[in-house]
Amino acid sequence: MERQLDHELNFLKEKLLKMASLTEESIAKSIKSLVKRDSTFAQEVIEEDTKIDLLEVDINNLALKLLALKQPMANDLRFITSAMKISNHLERIGDQAVNIAERSLELITQPLLKPLIDIPRMAELSQEMVKNSIGFLINNDVSSAEELWKTENIVDDLNSQIFRELLTYMIEDPKTIKRAIELILVGRHLERISDLSTNIVEEVVYTVSGKNIKHFHQEK
């Protein structure tokens, strides 16, 4: 019985891992579309979001089935309910990548405002955060979770920097306002991805250690 449950829990883990890797890919592609000014990548992100959505439904159904049929206790129970919440965070990260893809489709139709440096850097960091947050769960080890809060701070700082820079563009030339706002929104979407990754880590810390660290970090 116990070994059968372990088998099903591993199956759940695999699905989460698959979902995380799809969302990482979506983030990367949405930014690639923005940097290379290529709508194909953005279209792919929008189309592939359905796969991420369906994986969330899938994970929830499997979790409910395990709760109903296996009546899991303690750690297993915590893992299953956390899986439901983490899949929800991943689904939202996918939505943010779709938002970026939509901004990109809009920006491609207009002249380039400025070469993008901080935004791709932010995207790399956010993508890494998603990867690491799920990595903690898979390896059952949250000893380096602290690192992730530091990365979140870097992402926040980059976002403020992007905002201030774009503000100067807008003030100098009102013709840049629309494009600058689109880029400000891209910055905010990436900041949301980094926030959502910290939500995942909070869940993982709770699952692995039983400690609730939620609400110790101010949400944005």
Next chain:
Amino acid sequence: MERQLDHELNFLKEKLLKMASLTEESIAKSIKSLVKRDSTFAQEVIEEDTKIDLLEVDINNLALKLLALKQPMANDLRFITSAMKISNHLERIGDQAVNIAERSLELITQPLLKPLIDIPRMAELSQEMVKNSIGFLINNDVSSAEELWKTENIVDDLNSQIFRELLTYMIEDPKTIKRAIELILVGRHLERISDLSTNIVEEVVYTVSGKNIKHFHQEK
């Protein structure tokens, strides 16, 4: 045994209701602060967010306890796991109210850009959406859930209208850019609240009817 579980499920419902009413209050106060240019209300929203956060922790602990000790089936199981997710949506709505309060504190220090008409209207509608979404759960009736999607569309349209209007301010006078962006962000926070309310309704429809309507409505 069954009647004991009913008692505990009602207790869970009451906590959700309490949490929803606190978040409604936070939305109202954050906008009151913006309209009356009074920092007291904004400070209250920021301070009272801890209560909302703690209720989420509370609801989650109670739900886990029920899952572990009562081994609920079918509808009860669905209700308990949905309560965990709904409390998470409510907590995020509370965070959005905090975001609005912070924007308000910033705007109060600067001259008034324009009289606010659409933003209070958007806030009223979003607040109503939170109230109704939880009402469906309490009354175990989702027959008027369709109405809520219509309200969401109105909120989205108001947000686009606010955005376009503020864009004209910025183009005409770059001195308005900072304040206009703050107001654009308030509009986006309210739109997020309306989105999160539709997420709650999706959960409620699933709990009450067993039907999954998630991902039928495009998320923003």
